[in-house]
Structures are given as C-alpha cells and as structure tokens.
Amino acid sequence: MRIPRFSSLSLRKKIIIVNILLLFSVTLSAAVISILELQGFYKKKIIDNLSTVIDECEFLLQNSAVALPDEYAFLTGFAETARVRLTLIDSTGRVIFDSKVPQDSLPRVENHLNRPEVLRSRTELTAHAERLSTTVNHPFFYLARYYPDGFSAQNSPAPFSYLRVAIDLNEVHFFYNELRKKILLGSLAAIIFIAALTYWVSGRVTKPILELAKTASLIKSGEFDIRFRPTSEDEIGELADVLNEMLKRLRQDVVELRKLQTVRSQFLANVSHELRTPIFSLQGYLETLLEKDDLGPELRKDFLNKAFRIAMRLNILLNDLIDISRIESGEMKLSFRHFKVHDWLEALCQEMQNKAAAREISLRFSPDTSDRTISAIGDTTRLTQVMSNLISNAIKYNRAGGEVVVSYRKVENGVRLFVRDDGQGIPREHIERIFERFYRVDPQRSRAVGGTGLGLAIVKHIVEAHGSTIHVSSDINQGSEFWFELKIS
C-alpha cells in the first residue's frame, strides 16, 4: 500500500492525525511518568515498612522472656504476622535462623555473607536488594541490618550480626501490574474518547469549507445565481460573506458584459444596414454609367453628381462612426482649457450662416446676457462638434422661413448654452430615444437631409464627458430647444 503524502490528505484527516499523535504522546508519557513515580513511591514504602519490622523485631528480641527453643517458634510467629521472611545471620555468614526454613535444614543453607544486601550492610549498616531467592526460589525484596558488635540480647537464640527481613515481591508485582493495567486502560479510554471528539469536531470544522468548495465549483460550471451559504459565524462565515460580495460584483460584471455584447452586435447590424443602402445605389449609378453608352450628357452628369453625393455621405457616416466608436471605447481624450463663450459661439454661428441660408432659415446669435467676458472650461474642438450638430439639426428639421436661435446665459456655477428652433418639433414618444445611435423620428427625412442618426449620440457623449447633461424640450409644430451647461472659470 502506498502511503499518501500528508499535504495531499483532506483537512479533516490532517486534523485527526495530528490530534491523535499529540494525544498518544501526551497520554503515554503521562502514563509512563505516573507508573514510574508510583513504583518509586511504593519501593520507599516497602523499605520503610521493612525497617519498622526490623525495629519491632529488635524490640521483641530484647524484651521477650521466652526461653529456647520456643524462641524460634516465637520468631516464626512474628515473621508470619508481619508477612515477612526473617533471617538471622552470624558474623561468618552462617544462617542461624530463617522463618521459611526448618531449623534442622539450616546447616545445608548456603553461606549468606556474599548476599548483596548483607555485603552492602557492612558499610551502610542498612541495605536493600531485590532479586530471586536461591533458597526459596521467589522474587524477594530484602532489607538487612548489620550489627558490628553482634546483636546482644539476653534471650537471642544465638549471637548474630545481621538481621534480615524480606518480602515476597510476587504480591507487590501483582499490585504493580494491576496499577499499570488501570493506568493504561484509563489512557486508552481517554484516547478513544478524545479521538471520537476530534473526529466530530474536525467534521464540524471542515463541513463549512467543503460547502464553500461545493458552491464554488457550481459557480465554476457557470451557475451564477447561487450564493455562498454562511454556515458559521467564525472566519469561514466571514469568508462566505466576502465571497458573496465578490460574486455579486462578478454577476454585475457579467450582466454588463452581456449587455455590452448585445449592444455591439446591434451596432454592427445597424452599421451594415446604414452602409448597404448607399453602397447599393452607388453601385447602381456607376453600373448604369458604365453599361449605357447612349445616356445623354445631362443624365450622365446627373448620375455622376448623385454618386458623388453618396460618396460624400458615406464619408460623413464613416467620420461619425469613427467618432462614436472612439468615444465609447474611451480612446477619445479631451483637452480642457478656458475659452470665451461669446467669441466662440459668435464665430461658430457665422460659419453656419451659409447652411442656414441654403434652407431659407434665419440663424441668429442672441445672448441672454450682456456679459461677454464669461469664460468656460472645455474642449472647444469637441464642443464645436456638439454645437454644430445641434444647430444643423435645428436647421434641417425646420420649415422654410423658420428661425434658429443660439444663445447662452449665466447660471449658478456655470453657463447654459441653448439651441432653439421653431421647426417641426419632436413627438413626445420619440424624445426619450433620439439620443440613441441611429435613432431617427423619420428615417426617410433624416437620410434626405444627409443625417447619419449618430449626431445626438455623439452630442450626448461629449456633453457627459464635460460632466454635464444634455436636455431637450419640444412641442410638435412649435419647435425644439436643446441645452446643456458648462463650468465657468
């Protein structure tokens, strides 16, 4: 089986693995430490107990009035009550009494002078050792006391130099094993409990993250209308809120983009439609001129004239198209500067007199103020484009003998510019739409007077780029008025 890399594991598995490893090391070291501490504690307790037994034994030997050989029975009884093995050894190492060995077998007992506890007691006076007894074949804990001058008691069975007590360790070991088992079982129970808890908690922690991931993958597959459900009030909940905000913006962007796309394709359809008609008629005139040799010079000239005018119109259309696409893509940069409103408008009206006269319209420049020094801020090239569009509309959609008035007036924070005519006016239901590209009230008439349908769209864009709005008010057969404001310096 291949072991997966830690980083490739799920969040939940990581949490569980780390927690359990941590738990294992903590519990195991706690268990080992407590077992070692308890063992030390009990060893000290055993030594204390055995010392007390030796003290008691000394006291009894010194104070009992029992005579030999009952002395041995007395000592055996004492050892049994104290649950110890009692051994008396003389200075040469010979065992003279052992509570676990019958008195007549003693001569066969090995010399005890080299027993570790006995050996060490010669220097330490009291010494202990833990080992298997060769005499009785059991693990024992021994405590020996040395009497350098021999134990002198009136009724000691025989003179001895070492008093040794021992306790069967089997009992103690049994107790140790019980203790160890309990501690280990307790640790195991703790590990299982905390592991289960970790499993549960990690599930709760990772669930909201998994939810987020699920939602995100749905969004990836194009479902934009769902939202991240905030399942908790912690950092993950916060993340969900942020993601929702992001999604909201994304959704807006997508909507915007789609709208833009339809606008673009509509624009393309409009443009090709606008171009097709003049190009067809141009083709028609040129074809006739090429194929019909019998055309009179008058007709020939007429056709050439018409073809020329169509070419001119195509040129105007092309310029308007370039303008509007540059404006809309943000490519057209305005260069603002101060200029005298009066001088600028006066010159512009002068230039447009011919156009007005050609249609028998009187074009008048009549300021609403006597202040000729008003200076506005703007891009005069672009503003000239605005005003000439408005003025030529006022001329074109007028009637013979009509009048166009160009004017300006100072207002709060700026100057308001007007173009007013007393022409045909714009029907109410069309007013909203005349600023759209290619929108005309009467397409036939617009084309007849050389319009492209783009003029007011360009006007609107340029006016808005100056931080202003273009307004219109119109009454049918009464005339129209267009106005906007510029900042003054």
Ligand SMILES: Nc1ncnc2c1ncn2[C@@H]1O[C@H](COP(=O)(O)OP(=O)(O)O)[C@@H](O)[C@H]1O
């Ligand atoms: N002063 C006006 N009086 C009446 N109608 C107007 C006036 N100005 C604009 N319009 C209407 O608004 C439409 C859009 O104008 P515009 O965008 O300049 O396009 P174009 O003049 O090329 O047709 C015109 O076709 C016309 O129907």
Ligand SMILES: [Mg+2]
């Ligand atoms: Mg126009």
